[in-house]
Structure formats: structure tokens, C-alpha cells
Amino acid sequence: MRSLLDQVRHWVVKEPQKFMVYDEDRKFTYEQIYDRARRFSGGLRKLGVGKKARIGVIMFNSYRWYDLYYGLSAAGCILVPLNFRLANPEILYQINDSGCKVLIFDPEFTNVVQGIKSSLKTVEHFVYTGETSPFDEAIPYDSLLDAEPFEENITPDNVFGIYYTGGTTGLAKGVMLSHKNILANALNFATDVHFGADHVQLSAAPMFHLADGAMNFTITLTGGAHASIKAFEPVAVFQAIEKFKCTTALLVPTMINMLNNHPDATKYDLSSLRLIVYGASPIAPDVLQKAIDLFQCDFCQLYGMTEAGPILTVLQPEDHKVDPDNPESVKLLRSCGREVTGVQLRVVDKDGNDAKPGEAGEIWARGDNIMMGYWGKPIETEEVLHEDGWYETRDIAQMDENNYLYVVDRSKDMIISGAENIYTVEVENAVYKHPAVLEAAVIGVPDDRWGEVVKACVVLKQGMPVTESELIEFCRQHIASYKCPKSVDFMGSIPKSGAGKILKRELREMYWKEHERRVG
């Protein structure tokens, strides 16, 4: 396979009439999606949009993402999926930075587009998916499909997409992923987890995010079907599973937690589910156990990042079998698994040597899935990508004797308090054990004596009050005293990314800005 489109073409060869995409009452066969993709490509060509042009997209989940994934592949254009939860200046930056020639948007984002329109430097064509034209020069989405099929000649090393990633500091960086990167990731995952054509995958996480994208590309590679809901909402998830008999879905822990705690969770027929794939952040063992009880299916954890296309490790379903009499089996739930097929992984100490088992170090990875680099950022690329293929992830982890990886903290998420290293995941796991806790995030906040101290930000379940001191006392039963939160803030909600990942950086800023004002 040389391009993402070849995934679809392969199944047009094998099962052209098999349904590939479901969306509410619409459904499309592999042949129909292939035809749409090639006409979409023809439509772009008619507009004068050629190979390597960047196409910005501000869209909810829908069947149209398959036009984008595979139509832009047919056209040799580059997908720039934009996170619609970002603020206008951030979206503007990403469109200008990547130099998008086309901007495609859902009607809900007309205000966003109009708000940034005068500052866009490169966009020549605005494409709207809604019923009515938002402004004069905008082109209706369906008109792109009204064209002769066209397929550009592309190579596996052509860029498929530029996915922006926040990073922990500074401006977002555009991660360039080639067709080879994306295809390698899908082959790796499919080989590791044995996906087959009988799968029906639910896109409940946002499709602009590579985590859901990776799931989609793997399912297409292996001839499965896709269903999607506009955006994550527990009842919509339950209904879609029941309606489309979904067998698998990628969810993030915060979503699983919301599904677990939904009062109507048991009212739907969820028996078609065979495998929930989760990732994007670690999961508390108690949350996972509840999900296993609710869904009665296999669970599989992924760890990775956009730069890795994205999968680096898999915690297999068999690694999730907890034996209550064996503490080791529970311990595995805190791991994100072992290197996926096709990926080579190292945990590297400060001197560049392999860390010993149990010793924390930086995760390095190598494989065909690793990004080509950061768009327009050769220096940042050089800093993390070695010539021999190794990529420095900046995440900190330890490996046990069996090479299971434990991400002790993502980049800046480690708290150093009184010279002790405190890994927030451990503290969060303790807080989550309390029955009244709905969501929790643990961060370091400034402290004159200790540098940083541990703070837990907590959302409680309705009608289940608990006090700060009760919760801290509860934690003491589970982890060492020095790791326990020194304070707890009860909140109505915790800031999250479009992918549902808790935004520790924003949480931290709330506390550190105040500190800087006072100290500075």
C-alpha cells in the first residue's frame, strides 16, 4: 500500500458491497466511499487545489471524515485537522502556520471562521457543510463531490496529515505524518491485536484527534465498519452501540468514567461490544474495574503520542485479567503494556544508557510509525529525532523486569516536593478509589517551603459530599504520606482537551499565575 486510499481500494477489490460507514440513517459501502473519495479529489482539482496543498478542517464527527481521510489521500493533499475546542487565536495560528489553502467547517463553527477570516493569510477557498451559505464566497461541501474521479500519483513518503500537538509549553507544533507512518501504525496495531473484518468501530472520541484516527485506519485496513456520533455524550454512545451493534471503540478514561457513572448505563443492549480500546492518559484501576463490570468485554490500553503515529505500546486484553489473590495482576493495570509489533522502545537514563528495570528514564522509540518531523520546525525536529531513527518522547517511564512500561509521568507532570519525586498518576489512583469521586486531577502547586506541594482537583458525584480532610485521610490509607494531597479543591468541572484528556497545564496555570503575581 502506498497511500491511505489503498486501504479502501483493497476492500473494494475484496468486498465492494460491504458496508463501511454508518452515520445516523446514512450508510455507505466500501465502493461508495472509494467513489466519493475519488470524486472529492476531483472536486479539489477542479478548484485548482493540487498535490501537497494543506486542507484545514473544523468539523464534528460524521461520515464526511471518510471523504477527508481518503479523498485527500486520493488528491495527495494534506489534512490539517483542527481542534474546535481551541480558542480562536490558537486555531488561527495553526491554519496560518500550516498555510492552509482550503478551510472546511461545520455550521456550528461559522462564528469561529468569521472571527478569524480577516487574519487568514493563505486560505483561498472556504467550504461549508451546512444547509445554507454562511457568507458569499463560501462553497457548498457537496459541490466538491460533483466532479470526475481523480487520483494523484503519490508515494508512501508523501505527507498525509499535519496534526497539531499542544506540547507542554509554547505554541503548538504541527506533526507531519506520512502515509507510510499511518499505514505502519495500522499494520502494527492490527498484527498485535488481530483485528478482523467483523468489527464495527464506534468513533465517539473526536475524529480530528489521531487516537480515534488510528483506530479508524486500523479498522479500514482490516475491512471492518465504522459508526460515528457527532461528539461524545454518554447516551449517544449507548444508543450508537445498540443501533449499529458496535464491537469496539476507542475511549479515553474520562469518557469511560462518565459512562460508568451514567444512571441509564444498564438500560441499553451493549452486548455487541467485544473490545474497548483506551488510551490518551492512564486509568485508575477502580475506574477500569467498574467498566469491566459494565461492558463485560475485553479492554486494551494504548500508549503513544501524535509524533508516534500514535501507538507505541499495547496492554493486551489478557494483561487485564485481575486475580484478586495476586497483587501483581492488579499492578499490571497501571502499566501501559509493552512495545507494539513494529516498534522498538527504550527507557533512557540521563547519560543515554538503558535504565535498569524499575528506574525512571525518558522513553525513546523507533519504527516506521514515527513522524517525519515538525512542520517548519527543523530545530525542534532535530532535538527529538535522531538520524538512526530514534525519537525522544520526553515522557518519563520505568520498565519492569518483564518490559512492561509504566508511564510515571507525561513530560512535566511529575511533582518534585522537598526533593521527593511524586508521580501524579499514583496520587490520582488513590483519590479515585474514594466512592464519592467522579473526576480527579493532581498537580503540583507552588509552596514557599517545599517548592511544590501536591494538590488534588476533584469533581464529586452528585449527592455524595466529602470534606477535604476526609479525602486526604482516605488517601493516606493507600499511599505514602508524603505523596498525599496537601490540599483539595472541589470543582464543578476540570478543563479537558478536545480528546478528553485533562489539561494539567491549564489547571497548573490557575495556581502558578497567582503565585507569580505574588512573588514576581
Added chain:
Amino acid sequence: MRSLLDQVRHWVVKEPQKFMVYDEDRKFTYEQIYDRARRFSGGLRKLGVGKKARIGVIMFNSYRWYDLYYGLSAAGCILVPLNFRLANPEILYQINDSGCKVLIFDPEFTNVVQGIKSSLKTVEHFVYTGETSPFDEAIPYDSLLDAEPFEENITPDNVFGIYYTGGTTGLAKGVMLSHKNILANALNFATDVHFGADHVQLSAAPMFHLADGAMNFTITLTGGAHASIKAFEPVAVFQAIEKFKCTTALLVPTMINMLNNHPDATKYDLSSLRLIVYGASPIAPDVLQKAIDLFQCDFCQLYGMTEAGPILTVLQPEDHKVDPDNPESVKLLRSCGREVTGVQLRVVDKDGNDAKPGEAGEIWARGDNIMMGYWGKPIETEEVLHEDGWYETRDIAQMDENNYLYVVDRSKDMIISGAENIYTVEVENAVYKHPAVLEAAVIGVPDDRWGEVVKACVVLKQGMPVTESELIEFCRQHIASYKCPKSVDFMGSIPKSGAGKILKRELREMYWKEHERRVG
């Protein structure tokens, strides 16, 4: 993964103590094979044999092939597996053509090596696997393992092996396959057929051949185990399946036929077998049906060639389910299936357009598995490899409406008699239906009136006589008269390649040489 060795390393990460290789009473874990490979690489280095050096090998099947597959990968050296059934001048040609620096051989081939030794141009080191030294300067095999582990830094585009392929005319050509080619082939096959770590594969076909190699690389990729027998022999196959509880094996139709007809076939416990993979030539439906009855397992057919790394198509187990009331289901058994995951296939007519369904044309293929080219033969490479990745296989096939491929003949195997195209496979299928036929090969022989006429070369089962006219009359019941053999020659055996493939070329030569003498 960047090299074949990375396949082993991945499972050392995951299951170092899992058994990887069985051979008679020897067994080796993944960790042991990894260690042997890296020491073998160190041993070569000590000899002064560096990256890209070619290593010729004349060996029966054994555990040592895993040192070769993975040790040469660690060393960045290039494997040149030699077919020991070739005549001395042919072996000599391949060693000199590839410029082997090292020659490794089993004691059974000491005579071969001594016979060609004075004509070898590049070999600096002779390595023997036997108990006693065959001549003064020869180095014992095990001494190579007595070294510090060493791993060369190689890229996926480095050549892994040069596999010589006969072709239909002229001298053998060395097919250069990179690590990327071999890894892609394994990922494609594993994704298509869902191999898992519970497989135990039997190498009964020769390991110097890429068909068995491909099976080995796929099983290692997915963490399975390997068993091997020295060379194909029915009782050895039955015993190995029983002893090592083999789950899968690659066999060629002539081997399956011999197993089917062996009087002791039912005396062994073959219940561990789950999947027989067959290929290298088409199989007669009757032979397949008998094998299904005997082995009671799934069957999967591969089609491809050395240049393709080697797999192009797979006829899946579900395609082998014959419904006696549905002639279409029997028809599929004559197909070699559809493009494997990762491969794009075309059937091309004389004008370079896609042939219509049912129309014969040349098979073209594209994918990461396609060879880098022929060693030292840029013109021959250019003739079959396009810049956009398409490879012209020279095989003739037709595709049905569902994109199942029917290889109507391998390159020169089509008989043209009185302007009618006769595909020998069809005739062979008819001949095989006769209960007295053990083996059959159909070729075109010279005829003054028709140019060529159809001849069947047949080996009969013991104690089951049949006459020429009876057999021709029998064929008439199954195929059109013009396709039936005009003559039948009864033989004691039919010439076969090391891979068990019937050598049509040699058969033909027997008849055409006589003709040339007479005509010329």
C-alpha cells in the same frame, strides 16, 4: 522494525523464555536465538566479514537457519541461500555471481564444495557444520558462535538476502530482497491470516526457498515457534507434527499429494494441525479434497514469486469450504485468491490496460514486499520494475468478477495448439481426477501439424494400471476434446525443484531437444 533481527528482539522483550525453535531433541528460547544471532554476527566480524558481505549457504533444514536468518541480519550481511539440488555449475555460477565471501555447508555437500572450489572467485572462508573438518582451511560452524555479541547498524533498505530464481529461460537471476521487503511480506500475511503466538510451524519444505522462509518470518513476527525436519519425507512430517504438536506448515501440492497417499498417514496424531498453507503451484481439487479429509484442518493457498517477497495473493480458509450443490464453490478452489493486505494487483492486457473479468492478461503487482531488483542486472530489473512501483510478473492470469485471481499459466506454461490457448492447469486437473494417477504434469510437445500438442506425463499409483487411451478417454469426460492430451507418457518420477515444484522446463526440454535434433 528495521531488520529481521528486530522480530526476534521484540519477542525477547515480551516472552524471552518462550520456546522459539525445536529441532529433534534441541530447543531454543527466543532469548537464546537472539543471543546466538548476535554472537554469530560477532563471529563473522572476528573473521573480518563486514556489512553487506554475501554469505553462501548449502544446508538442509535445521535450527542453524535461525542463526543465518537472524545472525546475518545482526551482522548486516547478505544471505545467499543455495538450492542443493542444482548441478555444480549452477551452484558455482550463483556463488561467483553474488560474490560470496563466506560459504557455509553441511557435510553432505562437502563433495559439491570440493568439486567447485578451484573455480570460486570470491570465497575467503569455508565454514562446515559437520563433526570433522572436510579440508584444511575450513572453519567449524560453532566457532562462529564463540564471540562477543555484535550488532551492525542497518536500515530497512539494506539487502537481507539474494535469492536466486530460475526463471523460464537463461541463467538464474539473484533477487535482492531488503529487510523492508521481508518485513512487509510478514506483516501483510500476518494481518491477512491473523497469526498468533500460539502457532508452532513446521518447516518441511526447504528453508533455502523463500516460500518456507516467508512462513518462518511471519511466525517469528507473531511470536510463534518453529520446528523443522532435515528434508521432506512423509513419515518425518507425520512424526514432527505429532512430536512438536505443530499447528501449521507450508507445503506444496506435490508434498500434500504424497502425504495423502502414504499408507501410514492415519497412524499418527495430526490433531494439532490447524492450518496448512500451500502454494508454489496450483493444486488439483481432488488432491485438496483428500487432504482436507486427512488433516481435518483449514487450508490457505498462497500465490506469489521470489521477486514479490513472495506473497501476492491469499485464498483464505473460508474460500475452501466446498458446497457440493454449488459448482461455484468448487470453482474457487482453482483460484489462488485475492490480493493480500498491503499488495495492489492488476491483470494487464497487451495494451497495458486492465483486462476485463475473465480475460487473460499479465499480473502486475505493487507493494513494500516487491524486490529491490536483480543483483547486478540493471537491464533485467528495468524491464520488470516500473519507477512508480509496479512489478510485471510475467505470469498470466484472469480475474473473476469478485477479483479472485486464476493463474491460467506461469509464464511459458501455456500451450498454443492450432491457435487455441490451452492452459495446462486445466488439463492437469482433469488427469488428476483419475483414481490411478499419483502425479501428473502437462506440457506442450512439438507437432508438425499443430505447432504444439498436449502431452501428459504421469506417474501411476502402484498396482493400479491404466492405458494411455483409457486415460485420454477419461479426460474427455471432464474437459473439451481439443484440451485433452494427445499422448500420455508413463514415468517412474517427474523432475522437481528443491521446493517440490514440478520442473516443466526440464520436462519440455526432453521432448524439444529431440525435435530440434530432428528438425535442425
